[in-house]
Amino acid sequence: MKLAELKKNLKNNQVDNVYFVTGQETAFISEIQKLFKQLLTSEEAEMNFSSFDLEDVSLEDMIGEAISAPFFGERRLVFAEHPYFVTAEKIKHSIDQNTDLLVDYIKNPAPTTVLVIFATYEKLDSRKKINKQLKKVATNVDAGKLDSHLLAKTLGQDLSQDGFQIDQQALELLVTKTKGSYSEALNQLGKLKLYAMNSKIIDVKAVNELVPQSLDDNVFELMNQILRKNVLQAEDLYHQFLLQKIDPILLTAILTSQLRLLIQTKILSNKGLGEATIAKQLKVHPYRVKLSLQQSRNLKMDNLSKMFQDIVDLDYQVKSGQGDKELLFDLFIAKFA
Missing domain, CATH: 1.20.272.10 (Zinc Finger, Delta Prime; domain 3)
Known part of the structure; x- marks a missing residue:
């Protein structure tokens, strides 16, 4: 599912127990993390939120936390980051993980725990058993890059909401200069809006002068x-x-x-x-x-x-x-x- 669908589901309290987030668009990943954290109040989060770096922490410890009952709340939220074992990469000094433990857990997850696995890698190894099971059993969330048409449309909408317009040629140039990265384009919008504070129109000249060349x-x-x-x-x-x-x-x-x-x-x-x-x-x-x-x-x-x-x-x-x-x-x- 895309970010918009996830946002709608969580807002309607349609929460699953295991999510598998893939893609490398940092703006989307940050938004996804924020949405899940909003499931807990600040008081609940102190007792029921945990984040694990799976390059350094064993799956046994992470799953041990996931199967624990929540304290003074309805659910426990667990983030699992850097699951290197879903790729073909060899990570130096990484802990050897027994992925069968995770396979067993996602087949029968704790009903009061929301486990979110962030696989923010360029490429996953589709041959691996763990990936096949995650794709099949978990709720998959796409945090990958937008295609150029949707990216341009989204940036245009973001600017419109703030009362700005951008020329089509300027929009294409912005997408190109930021290599189709929504996150990087967002980083550039602040100075572009400042430049166009009076006219409220962002033109090619602004993008050429303010967005650095790669x-x-x-x-x-x-x-x-x-x-x-x-x-x-x-x-x-x-x-x-x-x-x-x-x-x-x-x-x-x-x-x-x-x-x-x-x-x-x-x-x-x-x-x-x-x-x-x-x-x-x-x-x-x-x-x-x-x-x-x-x-x-x-x-x-x-x-x-x-x-x-x-x-x-x-x-x-x-x-x-x-x-x-x-x-x-x-x-x-x-x-x-």
Whole structure:
């Protein structure tokens, strides 16, 4: 279920005994934790709320708390965080957990306890027995990122509730600059609203000036200058990166990823696919697809392929120490810009 459904259920006192929260959108996770804590009064929380870090605390201790009867209240609330055993990751110094104990508990949970397991990882290991049981038995709550359309709509609604409007182009730019993160976008809204305090309208100029560029965005601009054959601007950007102590190995990796996206979007566009379909197929933000298609519109596939092959060769050279990495990247710019 989504956050809105969870909020409605808890408000109507439709509370289950085991919840499995997945996703990495910190704004949603914080809101979910707040909603569950509201099930208890401040007095009840002192006696009946517990939070366990499962990288350091055993499942035996956590379950022991979960099966305990509540003190002076109707229910006990238990948060289980960092359940590393739901992923394929190997966590150093983590306690070895007997997940069969958790499997047994969720099949027959304590009726007066609400156990909320926060699996805020990028990827879960669906092959594991514990994950299969949690997906099957627990109430699953999605705290993952919103798709670009819903994210833009939600941000627009948030601003509207506060009496502000945002231009469509500015909204798309905000989503792109914050990498489709609702949490990060929320962090930027405060200064944007302050900027537009009089007009109540947030425009592209505001987003450009107030929302910081990510390294990916700056490398995207470097690639723009290279593709446009603006060698002086490309060299200037590159030297700014060097002054910021950004390693050419990192620049090469980002540029490789962006060139790959250019080629992929161009191929799929040539096959007749629209921007939304391409974004869904490549699992990238639609605005990135839009920018990539704009970049590659007047470029020949042969030139893009040659550039991609050279950046792959450059990646190998800088990682294997075949020459000065700063000079090698500079030569790449000179060749294509």
